[in-house]
Amino acid sequence: MRDFFQWLSTISPWLEIPIIIGVFLAVVGLILFLVEIAPRSGRVYTGVRLAACVAAPALVLWLLQSYQWAIIAAAFLGLLLFFLDMRAKHGAGSLFQLLAFLSPAVLLLLVGLIVPAIQTTGQAFFNRNGQEFVGLENFIWIFTQPQGLRVVLNTIVWVVITPVVSTIAGLAYAYFIDKARGEKYFKILVFLPMAISFVGASIIWRFMYTVRPAGQEQIGFLNQVIVWLGGQPINFLALEPWNTLFLIVVLIWVQTGFAMVILSAAIKGVPTEQLEAAELDGTNAWERFINVVVPGIRGSLVVVLTTIAIASLKVFDIVRTMTAGNSNTSVIANEMFTQMRSFEQGRAAAFAVVLFVLVLPLVVYNAVQLKKQQEVR
DSSP states (O other), X not given: OXXXXXXXXXXXXXXXXXXXXXXXXXXXXXHHIIIIITTOOSHHHHHHHHHHHHHHHHHHHHHHOOHHHXXXXXXXXXXXXXXXXXXXXXXXXXXXXXXXXXXXXXXXXXXXXXXXHHHHHHHTTBOTTSOSBOTTXXXXXXXXXXXXXXXXXXXXXXXXXXXXXXHHHHHHHHHHHTTXXXXXXXXXXXXXXXXXXXXXXXXXXXXXXXXXXXXXXXXXXXXXXXXXXXXXXXXXXXXXXXXXXXXXXXXXXXXHHHHHHHHHHHHHTSOHHHHHHHHHTTOOHHHHIIIIXXXXXXXXXXXXXXXXXXHHHTOOHHHHHHTTTTTTTOOHXXXXXXXXXXXXXXXXXXXXXXXXXXXXXXXXXXXXXXXHHHHHO
């Protein structure tokens, strides 16, 4: 496989594109073969399976130039297709189809999540080189050093403020704009920031906060407004402890559109009969909102709050792009990167474990709530 990629890098880019597309189509064809064609019954499909037992090892031999791998491929494919042939005599092979669909996801979870999580957890108990076991020393350092405590505190501030403000703003906008004239245009304007990456949003707001010395022309929008009003320029990103709040504004700006879209769809699902009954009882708009709409969209509110909270815990791009963690604005995800650049692998892993411990309750709570909703339905 490595030889294939090396050969691919030596040819013309115009040839790389059709080759890559061809490989992609071949993989898709293989998946379709295993899921749709291979499990079917009949002599034709049995013949197709026998042909595959010959063609696949030959292809492996041609690509890898190894008889050993060709023999292994032939044995594995032969057993697999023999199993399929037996299954095909008793039906469409639904069990195999289920395994065929699940196995890629399970493999990706195993390779991309479970194994790295285990390795990172183990590394958190070793020194910077990963050669000496130090126990809880890395965790003790996090919670005893002013730098580590500030990082954890900043992360908690992000989690407390961002989900609440974003959800309230999105809910208010979704409710009061609902069924208004030009509703879709107003909602598009709020949702647009969701189409911008965190890095792009950070660059936009960095220009908003940019400061120049007094007397010079201000290129930052906010400082220009302050100067127009007769004030002095403010270095927003260095003004402690408010600079963390100024960074949080960026995530709120991005996530409010997400909250608005989800909650707007939920509000449209509230039965009109309940709203009409509440109106006949003499309730005003605020009482109908609190007593009818909010309970009716409780499940969506939980999903929005927990999703934004998880995004707040993992925030990295905004802090790294705007301040790089300077002026006491660092958060756990940014500090992980900083410690890795300082070759402190153990401390970086310890920060990762702390982040995982903070995220896990939110994920579990979200899963429990979704399960409860399914049971109600």
